[in-house]
Amino acid sequence: MGNLSLPSVLNPYPLSFFMKRLAKELLSLKGATQIYPHSIADVDALAGAIVLRGVLKRRGIVSSVHLVDTANRQARQVLEALRIPLPSASPSADADNIILVDVSNPNLLGNLQLAGKRVIAIDHHFHSHHVKGYVHVERGAASTCEAIFSLAKQLGVPLNAKQSALLLAGILSDTAFFAGANADTFPVVAELLKKADYAKTAAFVREEPDLSQKIAVLKAMQRAQYERAGIGIVAWSNAGSFELGAALALVGAGADFAFIANPKEGRISGAKRASAKGNVGRIMERAGRAFAGSGGGHENVGGARGKPEKTAAALAECLHLSKLLLLGNSKIY
Ligand SMILES: [Mn+2]
Numbered sequence: 248m249g250n251l252s253l254p255s256v257l258n259p260y261p262l263s264f265f266m267k268r269l270a271k272e273l274l275s276l277k278g279a280t281q282i283y284p285h286s287i288a289d290v291d292a293l294a295g296a297i298v299l300r301g302v303l304k305r306r307g308i309v310s311s312v313h314l315v316d317t318a319n320r321q322a323r324q325v326l327e328a329l330r331i332p333l334p335s336a337s338p339s340a341d342a343d344n345i346i347l348v349d350v351s352n353p354n355l356l357g358n359l360q361l362a363g364k365r366v367i368a369i370d371h372h373f374h375s376h377h378v379k380g381y382v383h384v385e386r387g388a389a390s391t392c393e394a395i396f397s398l399a400k401q402l403g404v405p406l407n408a409k410q411s412a413l414l415l416a417g418i419l420s421d422t423a424f425f426a427g428a429n430a431d432t433f434p435v436v437a438e439l440l441k442k443a444d445y446a447k448t449a450a451f452v453r454e455e456p457d458l459s460q461k462i463a464v465l466k467a468m469q470r471a472q473y474e475r476a477g478i479g480i481v482a483w484s485n486a487g488s489f490e491l492g493a494a495l496a497l498v499g500a501g502a503d504f505a506f507i508a509n510p511k512e513g514r515i516s517g518a519k520r521a522s523a524k525g526n527v528g529r530i531m532e533r534a535g536r537a538f539a540g541s542g543g544g545h546e547n548v549g550g551a552r553g554k555p556e557k558t559a560a561a562l563a564e565c566l567h568l569s570k571l572l573l574l575g576n577s578k579i580y
Pocket of ligand 1: 390
């Protein structure tokens, strides 16, 4: 197993040299070991941490999982569905070893103290600035849960139904239901599905909005306005809460760009269809200036905040820039 000279037909999961080294590193741990997902743990981080604890236990390494601060709503929902208690936040500082899951950047660890401890980080995000210790970055992996799957293989530990569901949940969450998956993701998922149920797992990863969110989004949609620009549509509305959810709903309903302003709080959230050109984060940087505040985000979602009385001006900037983008003017920011 893990012999790189084996043809891939015999071993569909070629285990890398680095995975072997990681396994060796973990098996050499002595003393008290604590496992931490990153700050505001997501499903990939928390599920990966919990499965790692179980896998290590089977190899005689006892550890505990703790949170740096909290877990996000989706992660709490997944644990609840699988009847796994939510780990406690930062316990006593007397661990000898710290294993970080889905994180290798010291800025995502809250107040966790690493000084004087043996640190092993397992991540799939590459950071030029990472923690001191043994850092394993599964480059190109769509989720850390895929790395944990390979690690279990490397350690010869079979995964049970709950562990398989946890890893599947982490993969579904981090890839946004395979939108961010790659060719290595699917063989892992196929094997996890021998123990985990896809429909059930997918149902508890999918976030159910609560009643107040449903109403806020529907109200924003009732008030929505839209304008055609070139071959696209820009839509906008107001909401008193859940602005991003409302923006995403307008995109789901057909808008290429959607912006939801909250004039009371001085906030705007924006979203765009993946196929539309442009970058919402860049639009929000400009909107932030119009807001006398700040803004930013990613390619498809972003937000800005500033002085409430400048909300209309900031929204106008969002609409102006997104219309220019839809008209094919790509040199606007
Ligand atoms: Mn991740």
